Amino acid sequence: MASVYQVTKEEIEAISGVNPLKCMRCGRCTATCPSFDNMEYHPHQFVAMVERGEIEKLVRSASVFKCMSCMACLERCPRQVQPAKLIEAVRLAVIRKQEANHLRPDDLPALVDEDLPQQAIVSAYRKFTK
């Protein structure tokens, strides 16, 4: 079945600036990921799948939106592959294809309560506003 959102490996590499060929499959990124249990595809798998051009599976996976953008995988990678940037690039590509922009500054006051951590707002903007 054809995808609604056609995203190429070249697009993902251009948006992220990541070269997945640098990955040595050590798994440190996945070992440190706090969203491990919620992600169908884990950080090291994202890298390998982009390298193989399996973008369709990533575009369709909820894993793209389970990443919390904590950047732990980026910090732990000994090869500076930056898996989080690949995940973010897939997320952005999907959002751009959808022409979606779900979060506007004017909407924030009604959504924010005093217990909401600031990081959650930053993360939401990364996911919904670019």
Ligand code: SF4
């Ligand atoms: S940025 Fe995303 S993929 Fe990387 S460790 Fe954090 S939650 Fe996991």
Ligand code: SF4
């Ligand atoms: S930590 Fe870096 S080198 Fe190791 S598997 Fe993850 S992306 Fe690849």
